[in-house]
Amino acid sequence: MRFTKTLAALALATAIIAPAVPAQAGTAGPRWTGAWSAAVQRPSPGGLPGSSNWSQAGFQRQTVRQVVRVTGSGVAVRIKISNLYGTAPLTVSGATVAKAAAGAAVRPTSLRPVTFSLRPHTVVPAGQELVSDPIPLPVKALDRLAVTLYFQGATGPATFHDISSATTYRAPGDHRFDPRGTAFTDTSRSWYFLSGVDVLSPASxxxxxxxxxxxxxxxxxxxxxxxxxxxxxxxxxxxxxxxxxxxxxxxxxxxxxxxxxxxxxxxxxxxxxxxxxxxxxxxxxxxxxxxxxxxxxxxxxxxxxxxxxxxxxxxxxxxxxxxxxxxxxxxxxxxxxxxxxxxxxxxxxxxxxxxxxxxxxxxxxxxxxxxxxxxxxxxxxxxxxxxxxxxxxxxxxxxxxxxxxxxxxxxxxxxxxx
The missing domain is CATH 3.40.50.1110 (SGNH hydrolase)
Incomplete structure (x- = not known):
């Protein structure tokens, strides 16, 4: 019931935000602007000597939490999931966004569910990318966000970005709404499936x-x-x-x-x-x-x-x-x-x-x-x-x-x- 109410509130926020977005060129008012991105690559063992990552094995019954820093302010955010190099449809069983704390922890009051066409889960076709619904989470430039993805079924090899210079965290089971970092005991230095975070900004x-x-x-x-x-x-x-x-x-x-x-x-x-x-x-x-x-x-x-x-x-x-x-x-x-x-x-x-x-x-x-x-x-x-x-x-x-x-x-x- 609590999650249903949360989705209903998010749907209302989406309905309010979405009409306010004008055409991108030559208009005033809020517009979507890219605030973080990673150029994706096909699954591989990695390009540095001795490197390793999770891209070839993919994920199943696991939660992946990725911390990124946005470079612009906005009244809402949205995320982009890429299955560009996938050979089969990618099922994202659920996702959240929150402001990051230390390590894999997040600020509990900032946790927001992510929806795709008002659903808490989505399927990204092979060779394609998909953008989430607007997420009503105000952010400031240089805020650190934690994007958490849960995969119940096997993903197959993962579209990824090899050298992130950042720590990605993994936990067994569904920890989308877990604000603590203790369950995220595995780490990697690559990004997986996440290719962008946009902000809805009136000033950009x-x-x-x-x-x-x-x-x-x-x-x-x-x-x-x-x-x-x-x-x-x-x-x-x-x-x-x-x-x-x-x-x-x-x-x-x-x-x-x-x-x-x-x-x-x-x-x-x-x-x-x-x-x-x-x-x-x-x-x-x-x-x-x-x-x-x-x-x-x-x-x-x-x-x-x-x-x-x-x-x-x-x-x-x-x-x-x-x-x-x-x-x-x-x-x-x-x-x-x-x-x-x-x-x-x-x-x-x-x-x-x-x-x-x-x-x-x-x-x-x-x-x-x-x-x-x-x-x-x-x-x-x-x-x-x-x-x-x-x-x-x-x-x-x-x-x-x-x-x-x-x-x-x-x-x-x-x-x-x-």
Missing amino acids: RGAVVTFGDSVTDGTGSTLDADNRYPDQLAERLVAAGRPLTVLNSGISGNQVLADHPLFGERALGRFQRDVLDKPGVRAVIVMEGINDITYPGPEVTAAQIIAGHRELIRLAHSRGIRIVGGTIMPFKGNPWLYPDGTPEPFAKEQVRDQVNTWIRTSGEYDGVADFERALAAPGDPDRLRPEFNVRDGQQGDGLHPNDAGLNAMAEAIDLNGL
Whole structure:
């Protein structure tokens, strides 16, 4: 009876909220804007050496609680569930959203049931994504939310995001409405099925998508600290009083030109889904190409990478979206690219330099975020600054900046150009 009353109240709130949502373009008043996102990938063992996750096994009679930080304020939220890489329909037996507390715990008074077409459960067809009903939970920019999904039946392999730099929690049985964290004894560092959280906001000026590979994804940033460069960009926007949200569409290992079973669909293939289709998008920051240059296999030229970037520019402009080009990071000294006793890969450096010169000087992008110059070592522009290449007192990999380096990237972005 209590749950029935809760659903009735939610239905009333949905009926009140939904008519207030105008068309997205050229209108005033509340509108849906993306406030958190994860670019999804096909199930795999993971792309880092020694990594493991739950995507291939999937879930059955288990509850999964995922903590995310929204980058915009709103009077309500909604979540997006993705079964894009599923081979069978996905049954979500139930879901809740709440404001996160410590670990897997949530604030009890903030717990809200999630419905889909006013039902507490839903089926997401294979190859598709589904958006929930509006959830009447007011949020502020940088609030942490816990999205909890319960799967009674077997899900099969899970559409997921590999490297989350965040802790995901799992419990046996149905713990959707459990505010405590004690039942959630299993943990992972990936996100599962959850691909977006939107906010209904009367004040938002739109969303900025950060589109790229591992550096955008936040690989190497401090676990559960929200220190990826898009997170720190969101903090800058909040501090500046700029009502823009930030969406992270990075995938570690991603390439501009080629798909990869571990590192996602190529940038040219996923740009529509991971940028253009996000609600409220007004600008995108692109930093892609280092993996095309450095991966083993046929040599990729600067001209080929530039042609790929030009297609991204064309796609963004076709939708009236501003697009900013990010220069490609230094990687000199990376142990995978510079094994002991081998010559330095000058040819690869030359390709990176050629692409970066084009990004800076061609005028084809609407703006430039010069990440290379913000992070390059003085006197050695092919190498990361030493202070950005240290973690816990240990030498880094020369490719993925630490939290301070990711902050320097966020600082290198002209907020007026978004």
